[in-house]
Amino acid sequence: MVNEWLPVFIFMIIMSVVVFVILAGTAFIGPKRPNPVKLSPYECGVEPVGEPRTRFSIKFYMIAMLFIIFDLEVIFFYPWAVVFKRFLSGSSFILIEMLIFVGILLVGYVYAWKKGALEWQ
Structure with missing residues (x-):
């Protein structure tokens, strides 16, 4: 029974390693210079005006x-x-x-x- 599930386990291990490498790589390689413009919410190219949490009808x-x-x-x-x-x-x-x-x-x-x-x- 273990032989039947061995490819699945190998695939899961490989995919876990790939996900970890991608996430760790972006954390280490990515730029880390936050400023107020980068921290502001992006609204489809429109300048954010007013309170972002408005109530809907x-x-x-x-x-x-x-x-x-x-x-x-x-x-x-x-x-x-x-x-x-x-x-x-x-x-x-x-x-x-x-x-x-x-x-x-x-x-x-x-x-x-x-x-x-x-x-x-």
């Missing part, structure tokens, strides 16, 4: 959370679509199951819509 977080929730739910459609034709020949249970899932998804969407989570005002 809660609407951004609401849209992000809704996207994550509905995106994860839509991911469940893919395995269903892959096996749909195979299971549909026996019974329509898989179709009814997905219609219930879509119904729950739509109820969540309508709830978010009615609560005003999708309005940008």
